[in-house]
Every structure is written in C-alpha cells, then in structure tokens.
Amino acid sequence: AKRCGFLGCRHLPPGSDYATRGLFARRVRRHKRSDSARKVESRTYARRTTMDCALFSSLTDPRRPTFLHGLTPPLDSTAPEAAQAVAEKFVARSRVLASDGFIVYDIQDEPSRSGADRPYPFRKLMDSGAYAACVRKASGKECLVYKCVDDAAFDAWVRRARLVHGHACLNVVGRPAADRPAQGPSIKDAMKLVQNTPGLGFGCVCIPERHTDEYAAQRGKAAPGEHLNMLRKHEAGAEWFISQAVYDPAPTIRLLSDYGDECRARGLTPKKVVLTFAPCGRPKTMTFLKWLGIRVPAAVEERILGAEVPVDESVTLLCETLETILDATKSCGVPLGISVESVSIFKKEIEAVHELMRRMQAITLDRMGFKWKVVWEDIDTKPAAVVPASTATTVAVAAGVAALVSFLVAKRA
Numbered sequence: 516a517k518r519c520g521f522l523g524c525r526h527l528p529p530g531s532d533y534a535t536r537g538l539f540a541r542r543v544r545r546h547k548r549s550d551s552a553r554k555v556e557s558r559t560y561a562r563r564t565t566m567d568c569a570l571f572s573s574l575t576d577p578r579r580p581t582f583l584h585g586l587t588p589p590l591d592s593t594a595p596e597a598a599q600a601v602a603e604k605f606v607a608r609s610r611v612l613a614s615d616g617f618i619v620y621d622i623q624d625e626p627s628r629s630g631a632d633r634p635y636p637f638r639k640l641m642d643s644g645a646y647a648a649c650v651r652k653a654s655g656k657e658c659l660v661y662k663c664v665d666d667a668a669f670d671a672w673v674r675r676a677r678l679v680h681g682h683a684c685l686n687v688v689g690r691p692a693a694d695r696p697a698q699g700p701s702i703k704d705a706m707k708l709v710q711n712t713p714g715l716g717f718g719c720v721c722i723p724e725r726h727t728d729e730y731a732a733q734r735g736k737a738a739p740g741e742h743l744n745m746l747r748k749h750e751a752g753a754e755w756f757i758s759q760a761v762y763d764p765a766p767t768i769r770l771l772s773d774y775g776d777e778c779r780a781r782g783l784t785p786k787k788v789v790l791t792f793a794p795c796g797r798p799k800t801m802t803f804l805k806w807l808g809i810r811v812p813a814a815v816e817e818r819i820l821g822a823e824v825p826v827d828e829s830v831t832l833l834c835e836t837l838e839t840i841l842d843a844t845k846s847c848g849v850p851l852g853i854s855v856e857s858v859s860i861f862k863k864e865i866e867a868v869h870e871l872m873r874r875m876q877a878i879t880l881d882r883m884g885f886k887w888k889v890v891w892e893d894i895d896t897k898p899a900a901v902v903p904a905s906t907a908t909t910v911a912v913a914a915g916v917a918a919l920v921s922f923l924v925a926k927r928a
Contacts, residue, residue, distance in 0.1 A: 571657075571716050575755065578850075581615050581755075582612075582853050582854075582879075585791070587619075587620050598646060609654075612873070618661065620661045621661040644675065659686055661685075664699045667698045669705060673715070682715070684718075685709055685715060706753065710751070719757075723759065725739070725741040754786060757789045758791050768840055768843045771788060772843075786850075790854070792833045792875065794857065796824075800858065803859065830870055830871050834874050841882045853872075
C-alpha cells in the first residue's frame with residue numbers, strides 16, 4: 516500500500532487483491548496555543564522531508580490523480596490574527612471536499628500581460644508562504660505554495676518557507692513582465708536553488724495557450740514549443756506541472772500528447788500535470804479570464820453567458836471539457852490531476868467551485884477505472900474502521916465533524 520494525499524489514507528491501485536485500510540490524519544485542534552507551541556510545530560514541519568509530505572507523495576505518484584483547491588491570500592495589510600481567521604473561514608467551507616491539499620497563489624501585478632485594461636484593480640496581497648501556513652494550521656492539509664522569482668530576496672524567502680513555515684511543496688513561477696528589470700534570479704537559477712534546498716520539492720506552470728499554431732506564428736516559430744519548455748523544467752528537477760485554467764480542450768490535448776511523445780523519445784517518465792478549472796458566472800469574470808490569457812472560444816462564451824444560470828452552465832461545460840481531455844489523452848502516458856479555483860470574489864462562483872470539484876473528482880476517478888467511495892469519520896472519538904477486503908480504492912475525507920459515527924457518503928463500485 517502507498518500513502519496517498521487524501522489526509523493520510525492508504526490507497527491501492529485498481530486490480531489489487533489486498534485490503535485497503537483507511538488511515539485518517541488527526542484533525543488540527545482549533546484552540547489558541549502559546550507562541551512556544553507554534554514554534555515547536557514549525558520546527559516539526561521543517562524537520563520533515565518531502566517523503567513525509569502526503570501532498571508531495573500525491574503529486575509525484577503517477578498511479579493516482581491529485582485533487583487540489585486553489586485560493587489567494589488576503590490583503591497584505593491583514594493582521595496575522597485576522598489572516599488566521601480568514602483561513603479558518605475558508606477551511607470551514609471547503610473541508611467537505613476530498614482534496615489532497617491547497618494551492619496558495621502568489622499574485623503579482625502584470626501591467627503588460629495583455630493589451631486590455633485589467634478588469635479588477637491590482638492589490639498587493641499577503642505573502643503566499645505565510646498565508647499557506649495559516650491554511651495548513653486550520654485544515655491539517657499541506658499547501659502547494661506559488662512563488663514568483665521576481666523577488667530580490669528570493670533565496671531568503673525559500674529558506675523562510677522551509678525553515679520557518681515548514682512547507683515542502685513549491686511552484687516556481689517566472690517573472691510577470693519581461694519588459695521590466697529583473698528583481699530576482701532567472702527561472703533556471705531559481706529552480707536550482709529550490710532543488711538544492713533540503714526538504715523541498717518543486718513544480719512549475721504550463722500554459723496550453725502557448726501550444727497553438729497561432730502563438731507559434733506570433734513568435735516566429737514553425738511549431739508550438741510549450742512541451743519543450745516543460746521538458747527543460749522537467750530536466751531541471753520539476754516534479755509536476757500546474758496548468759493555467761482550461762476552457763478550450765484542444766490546446767491542452769495537443770500539449771499533453773506532445774509532452775508524452777517527447778518524454779518517450781528521450782526515455783523520460785512524464786511528470787504529473789494538474790489541470791486547472793475555474794467557473795464563470797458573469798461577463799466581468801469572463802473578461803478577466805481572457806485578460807489572464809485563457810483561451811475561451813466564442814461559442815463557449817456565448818453558451819455560458821447566454822444560459823439561464825451562467826455559473827451552472829460553466830460547471831457543466833467544464834466537466835464536458837474534462838471528459839474530452841481525459842478521453843483524448845488516456846494513452847499519452849501523462850498522469851493527470853485536477854485543481855479548482857475561483858478567480859473572483861463573486862459568491863456564486865465561489866460556491867460553484869465546490870460543485871465543480873465533486874463532479875470532476877467523480878469523472879476523473881470513474882474514467883480512470885477506480886472503484887472508490889468517500890468516508891466521513893469523527894477522528895476524535897475512535898480509530899478509523901477497517902474497510903472490508905475488496906479491490907476498492909478508498910478516498911478518505913477526515914473532516915473532523917461532530918458526529919460520533921462514520922457515514923458512507925458516496926460509493927462507486
């Protein structure tokens with residue numbers, strides 16, 4: 516059995532003849548602790564290696580999909596106590612989702628990202644590493660922390676992320692604007708620095724929109740080359756990739772297929788690619804998605820915004836998009852994961868993220884041939900029960916609810 520990212524459950528691949536035992540991580544208790552207790556916790560996380568991190572294990576395990584939930588930090592002016600309260604509120608809503616962990620983004624000002632004006636004004640947000648520590652404390656789950664290399668103190672930030680906050684998984688992101696003087700290391704140097712930091716694993720982003728004939732022509736190239744960018748990062752030590760939000764399946768299918776083919780040609784094992792999806796329920800959000808560089812076909816935009824309930828229609832469309840990608844890439848050899856997020860603070864879009872996660876998780880596990888079920892357990896009152904011997908794969912969700920018994924929430928068999 517291999518420990519997976521679902522809060523510590525042990526999980527066997529399809530076809531195994533062995534029993535699966537669900538082991539549940541303890542819930543992080545929600546009470547005030549002394550400064551010394553918090554320091555002990557930070558030192559404990561800092562001493563762990565990547566092999567001790569369930570999220571790292573999930574991201575690097577090609578036999579199972581990874582499920583993540585993305586979020587952004589609060590404003591930079593937020594006090595530490597208030598930031599913890601924000602994290603607690605987020606976790607209270609999202610803990611019902613069977614995710615392996617969270618993505619905490621590092622949002623940068625990108626004035627030259629596109630020719631259009633930014634739909635939402637840029638506001639400086641709290642440090643991603645510090646807020647990810649708040650989220651981990653509130654949820655008991657690890658975070659994949661984004662960090663842009665455009666930081667003069669990048670090396671100090673990496674040390675703090677590892678030794679102070681105890682993070683084990685980073686996503687290294689390039690500079691937000693090439694027309695401004697660099698403030699930190701190059702992406703190549705940043706990857707080398709992180710790779711040489713004990714206890715840290717890292718991944719990078721991949722952008723399917725850069726893997727189109729149109730984009731290649733704009734750059735004066737004969738063919739798309741995003742898969743080659745991925746290979747360079749792969750060979751530099753990247754352990755996984757996170758995509759930009761997907762609304763058009765065609766570039767993603769082409770990118771995954773070309774990346775898988777190139778890996779085979781070079782004798783490399785493809786790294787996992789986590790596909791990102793974000794609901795859209797109003798024109799302003801659609802404008803922002805396109806400003807971010809996300810490719811939204813005209814027919815897709817018309818279908819969503821012309822629907823009676825646009826945000827629900829976007830969830831349905833994104834699920835169809837995922838099905839198309841899974842069916843078209845099942846033989847390419849690239850392991851996949853799913854991440855969901857909201858790109859706005861619009862309440863209906865935030866709520867739609869939860870429905871999107873549930874539906875996409877079912878689609879992914881069913882398409883990949885897993886037999887699975889979701890189990891709820893009050894981990895404070897009794898040890899987790901042994902799942903009857905079968906070939907079932909168990910997705911265990913330790914929600915720390917007040918119930919005194921276990922509930923079988925969903926089962927696929």
